[in-house]
Amino acid sequence: MKKVTVDPITRLEGHGKIEIFVDDDNKVQNVYFQIPELRGFERFCVGRPVEELARITPRICGVCPEAHHMAATKAIDAVFGVEVAPTGRMLRELLYNAFYVTDHTTHFYILAGPDFIMGPESDPAARNILGVINKVGLETGGAVINLRAEAAELISMIGGKQIHPVCGLPGGVSQAITAEQRDRMVQITTGMVEFAKFTLQLFDDVVLGNNDYVDLIKSDAFTHATYNMGMVDADNKVNFYDGQIRVTGQDGSELEKFDGSDYLAHIAEHVEPYSYLVYPYLKSVGWKGFVDGKDSGVYRASPLSRLNAADGMATPLAQEEYERYFSTLEGKPVNATLATHWARLVELLYAAERAHDLATDPEIINPDVRNIPTGIVGEGVGVVEAPRGTLYHHYKTDDKGMVTNVNLIVGTTNNNAAISMSLKKAAEGLIKGGTEISEGTLNMIEMAFRAYDPCFGCATHTLPGDMPLEVTVKSEATRDVITGVKRNM
Amino acid sequence: MSKFKFAMYWAGSCGGCEISVLEIKEKILEVDANFDVVFWPVAADFKYKDVEGYDDGFIDLCLFNGCIRNSENEHVANLLRQKSKVLVAFGSCATTGGIPGLANVANAQEIKDLVYRDNPSLDNPDGVYPQERYTVPEGELELPHLYDTVKTLAQTIDVDYFMPGCPPESHQIAAVLDVVIAALKGKGPLPAKGATIGVAPKTCCDECERVKEEKKISSFRRIWEFIPDTEQCLLEQGVICMGPATQAGCGARCTTVGMPCRGCYGAPEGVIDQGAKMLSTVASIVDAPTPEEIAEIAASVPDPVGTFYRFGLADSLLRRARV
Amino acid sequence: MSDQFEPRLIGFLCRWCSYNGADLAGTSRLKYPPNMVPIKTNCSGRVDATHVLTALKEGADGVLIAGCHPGDCHYINGNYRTAGRFPLTEKLLEQLGLEHGRVRLEWVSAAEGDKFARVVTEFTEEIRALGPLGWGAQFRDESAEVVEEAVSA
Numbered sequence: 001m002k003k004v005t006v007d008p009i010t011r012l013e014g015h016g017k018i019e020i021f022v023d024d025d026n027k028v029q030n031v032y033f034q035i036p037e038l039r040g041f042e043r044f045c046v047g048r049p050v051e052e053l054a055r056i057t058p059r060i061c062g063v064c065p066e067a068h069h070m071a072a073t074k075a076i077d078a079v080f081g082v083e084v085a086p087t088g089r090m091l092r093e094l095l096y097n098a099f100y101v102t103d104h105t106t107h108f109y110i111l112a113g114p115d116f117i118m119g120p121e122s123d124p125a126a127r128n129i130l131g132v133i134n135k136v137g138l139e140t141g142g143a144v145i146n147l148r149a150e151a152a153e154l155i156s157m158i159g160g161k162q163i164h165p166v167c168g169l170p171g172g173v174s175q176a177i178t179a180e181q182r183d184r185m186v187q188i189t190t191g192m193v194e195f196a197k198f199t200l201q202l203f204d205d206v207v208l209g210n211n212d213y214v215d216l217i218k219s220d221a222f223t224h225a226t227y228n229m230g231m232v233d234a235d236n237k238v239n240f241y242d243g244q245i246r247v248t249g250q251d252g253s254e255l256e257k258f259d260g261s262d263y264l265a266h267i268a269e270h271v272e273p274y275s276y277l278v279y280p281y282l283k284s285v286g287w288k289g290f291v292d293g294k295d296s297g298v299y300r301a302s303p304l305s306r307l308n309a310a311d312g313m314a315t316p317l318a319q320e321e322y323e324r325y326f327s328t329l330e331g332k333p334v335n336a337t338l339a340t341h342w343a344r345l346v347e348l349l350y351a352a353e354r355a356h357d358l359a360t361d362p363e364i365i366n367p368d369v370r371n372i373p374t375g376i377v378g379e380g381v382g383v384v385e386a387p388r389g390t391l392y393h394h395y396k397t398d399d400k401g402m403v404t405n406v407n408l409i410v411g412t413t414n415n416n417a418a419i420s421m422s423l424k425k426a427a428e429g430l431i432k433g434g435t436e437i438s439e440g441t442l443n444m445i446e447m448a449f450r451a452y453d454p455c456f457g458c459a460t461h462t463l464p465g466d467m468p469l470e471v472t473v474k475s476e477a478t479r480d481v482i483t484g485v486k487r488n489m
Numbered sequence: 490m491s492k493f494k495f496a497m498y499w500a501g502s503c504g505g506c507e508i509s510v511l512e513i514k515e516k517i518l519e520v521d522a523n524f525d526v527v528f529w530p531v532a533a534d535f536k537y538k539d540v541e542g543y544d545d546g547f548i549d550l551c552l553f554n555g556c557i558r559n560s561e562n563e564h565v566a567n568l569l570r571q572k573s574k575v576l577v578a579f580g581s582c583a584t585t586g587g588i589p590g591l592a593n594v595a596n597a598q599e600i601k602d603l604v605y606r607d608n609p610s611l612d613n614p615d616g617v618y619p620q621e622r623y624t625v626p627e628g629e630l631e632l633p634h635l636y637d638t639v640k641t642l643a644q645t646i647d648v649d650y651f652m653p654g655c656p657p658e659s660h661q662i663a664a665v666l667d668v669v670i671a672a673l674k675g676k677g678p679l680p681a682k683g684a685t686i687g688v689a690p691k692t693c694c695d696e697c698e699r700v701k702e703e704k705k706i707s708s709f710r711r712i713w714e715f716i717p718d719t720e721q722c723l724l725e726q727g728v729i730c731m732g733p734a735t736q737a738g739c740g741a742r743c744t745t746v747g748m749p750c751r752g753c754y755g756a757p758e759g760v761i762d763q764g765a766k767m768l769s770t771v772a773s774i775v776d777a778p779t780p781e782e783i784a785e786i787a788a789s790v791p792d793p794v795g796t797f798y799r800f801g802l803a804d805s806l807l808r809r810a811r812v
Numbered sequence: 813m814s815d816q817f818e819p820r821l822i823g824f825l826c827r828w829c830s831y832n833g834a835d836l837a838g839t840s841r842l843k844y845p846p847n848m849v850p851i852k853t854n855c856s857g858r859v860d861a862t863h864v865l866t867a868l869k870e871g872a873d874g875v876l877i878a879g880c881h882p883g884d885c886h887y888i889n890g891n892y893r894t895a896g897r898f899p900l901t902e903k904l905l906e907q908l909g910l911e912h913g914r915v916r917l918e919w920v921s922a923a924e925g926d927k928f929a930r931v932v933t934e935f936t937e938e939i940r941a942l943g944p945l946g947w948g949a950q951f952r953d954e955s956a957e958v959v960e961e962a963v964s965a
Binding site: 001003007008009010013014015019021029030032034036037038039040042043044047048049051052055056058059060061062063065080145148149152156158159160161162163164166167169170171174175263264267268269270271272273274275276278280281283287370372373394400401402407409 | 501502503504505506507508509512514515517530531532533535536537558559561587588589591592594595599600601603604605608609610611612613617618619620623625626627628630632633635655656711712713714715716719742743745746747748751791792794795796799
Binding site: 560563564594620621622623624625626629634636637638761762764765766768769771772773775779780781783784785786787788790792793794797805806807808809810811812 | 857860861862864865866868869882891892893895896897898899900901902903904907908909910947950951954955957958959960961962963964965
């Protein structure tokens with residue numbers, strides 16, 4: 001038996017490693033995906049004033065702090081039993097959709113873009129942001145930088161800072177915006193819609209126009225038929241900020257739909273002894289191990305699953321794209337993991353349209369942005385869709401609003417089992433008995449992982465060629481290196 | 490001339506520091522022109538093994554963010570110290586422990602008991618806990634050892650510079666990079682070793698545009714309890730704001746949108762313990778006729794540890810709670 | 813010498829009242845335990861939480877702060893600051909897991925030598941009963957504690 005270690009996993013937020021065991025014929029025996037970190041937020045939030053959790057929990061993730069900030073703020077609303085002032089809610093949702101625009105842009109152009117725009121087996125030296133810019137033009141790189149800067153500007157006007165915003169309070173937000181700020185936001189969000197349309201066009205020209213790539217998306221090595229989870233509004237359209245959680249099955253029918261506050265009746269977490277991260281699954285189906293299908297409680301929560309779990313998008317341009325997406329991929333649900341990248345762009349367009357709708361609503365500059373709580377319930381659940389999956393914050397407090405208990409189910413965690421399965425399936429499909437581990441192998445393994453965008457992308461940094469990667473195969477007995485492959489090192 | 494070598498690493502952190510570096514906009518092109526990235530897990534696929542293979546001092550500039558939470562964090566800190574000429578403790582977690590440092594109110598066992606045994610969503614009837622060394626049918630798997638006490642970077646290795654902030658502001662990062670690039674090219678000096686960089690003189694109050702008059706608090710209020718005046722100092726309105734005990738440099742982003750400062754830029758120069766200083770300040774401005782009433786008002790602050798030591802518990806005089 | 817634990821105490825005494833009260837205890841030949849090291853400050857209002865925490869960190873088992881009676885402060889209201897800082901510091905220390913009673917605040921005038929002696933005697937015995945604080949002893953090199961033995965399925 002030989003152990004192939006990939007450590008650390010790169011191009012994600014956080015830490016992870018993959019251990020691949022192969023027998024003497026190089027046939028994959030098993031693949032273990034391990035998360036080696038644990039910081040203890042659920043423990044050290046206890047004893048804090050509950051309103052402070054909206055500023056403490058975003059430090060779980062500096063790439064999607066807005067998601068934690070919103071989930072926390074909504075949980076705090078519920079703890080105080082306070083209704084959110086209408087303009088306060090609008091400002092929250094505007095901030096949140098602007099965040100989605102920047103986050104999805106970052107992932108697509110820098111992390112996923114190279115694989116798509118250049119092609120999965122293209123020259124590694126060009127399969128990076130530089131290659132992308134060369135292929136589609138220097139203007140695009142500048143446009144990406146500019147879009148991220150403008151999104152940060154908009155978010156900061158409402159939230160103070162883009163990385164770790166601070167405005168969420170029970171009953172609303174901390175401060176209203178001025179007419180001047182609103183005018184700037186209208187300008188910014190108009191640009192966001194144009195940018196989203198441009199990106200989808202780019203995807204059309206360069207990706208969907210490439211048959212090899214379309215075949216790859218549809219290939220079995222990257223397909224899992226898990227359940228799909230996503231938040232929907234009253235019309236079953238995708239909503240990132242608020243709604244009910246809907247789960248649909250392999251045939252597209254609805255399995256269950258619930259309020260966030262009932263999450264404990266629907267989701268449970270399995271523990272494995274080789275990872276610090278737990279594995280959520282659907283209680284109604286049960287934990288059957290790392291398998292997909294109707295009888296396994298494994299589910300996914302991602303742009304792919306959100307589009308599967310909903311009936312459509314709430315804005316017109318995104319709705320057109322939604323229909324085109326499903327008709328091109330021939331049916332619903334779409335189970336092809338790599339199609340997540342396209343689903344992400346449909347969401348990008350929706351987020352831009354929604355942000356623009358909110359910015360142009362005359363009520364957005366209403367000075368009344370917060371209701372003061374008059375009592376306390378002492379328990380609350382706040383749920384939002386984080387870019388990487390449904391995010392649940394559950395708090396309990398004493399009668400003074402001091403936290404006694406915290407339970408969190410975080411976006412990427414929903415996908416822990418699915419990621420493990422995707423890695424194993426990709427490794428089994430690609431590491432073949434008797435053959436050397438080639439550069440293509442390495443890239444494909446990365447692609448299986450990268451589709452989930454486990455919370456990070458690389459933004460505007462220009463890469464030195466392509467991702468250097470090394471795989472070493474060591475004898476389990478002696479720990480000597482038997483063979484190895486390096487790429488770009 | 491070959492480019493300088495750049496590394497950035499995250500220990501017990503959230504990734505916000507990485508994003509902040511990437512927010513320096515066009516300046517990133519200048520960084521790219523002057524540096525080769527030789528280790529940066531978020532952005533490039535260099536492995537620990539590569540760093541082990543570099544000569545000592547190979548890395549010209551290393552930005553190390555995140556607190557020291559486990560054995561892997563400590564191992565990599567030692568490794569990068571060996572391989573780096575200039576090593577910066579980057580961000581609040583590396584400089585003072587940051588928000589993960591609040592875990593010092595508990596220990597590793599308490600955290601694990603909660604996450605793997607007590608959480609209401611768990612399905613773990615056999616009481617499975619993650620193991621640091623675990624044998625599976627195919628072989629052996631390892632996980633890092635989780636420490637009881639979170640440490641700062643300087644409590645672990647020798648640090649050249651400290652750059653606070655959660656995260657450090659992008660314009661401050663850009664300014665620091667200018668200084669470093671100039672120094673590496675021999676065109677300017679580096680700051681004195683041990684300096685805090687990327688900050689402005691004085692405290693956050695200096696950057697805050699609210700009107701400050703006399704501080705006399707007759708009662709403290711939590712920010713959700715009322716709608717504060719948008720012009721007046723928040724502390725004067727009875728809201729605990731860490732501004733007076735926090736180094737300037739961030740531009741007072743939080744108070745600008747009506748939220749009190751929570752001290753992420755760390756203690757001002759000359760202050761040993763940020764939390765102790767702010768606690769003393771807050772108690773000093775209570776205004777009541779008798780000492781008994783003063784005592785009652787001062788003691789009404791709901792969470793001294795979490796408020797005064799939000800970002801600096803690991804770096805404080807006492808460093809942790811006894812459990 | 814007995815084997816019993818001898819508390820190490822720090823006392824911050826204001827120069828106008830309590831330090832003189834301590835001197836008076838001395839010139840009056842009043843007996844009290846020698847466990848407390850006195851530190852003279854200009855005013856009890858000069859003492860802030862930093863001093864208290866430093867003392868505890870550096871090995872003190874207990875810390876006493878003594879100042880003028882309210883209304884008698886040489887600087888008018890310095891001791892009012894002490895009156896506010898002390899309970900908040902106590903609350904912090906409670907959150908950090910220190911037993912109640914490790915820190916103490918007293919108003920001792922220059923004429924109260926007997927009070928000073930009584931307070932120090934009481935405080936010494938209270939801390940003796942609580943036992944050593946030993947704050948530094950809980951820190952250790954955890955990098956050396958990595959698990960060697962593997963657990964099997």
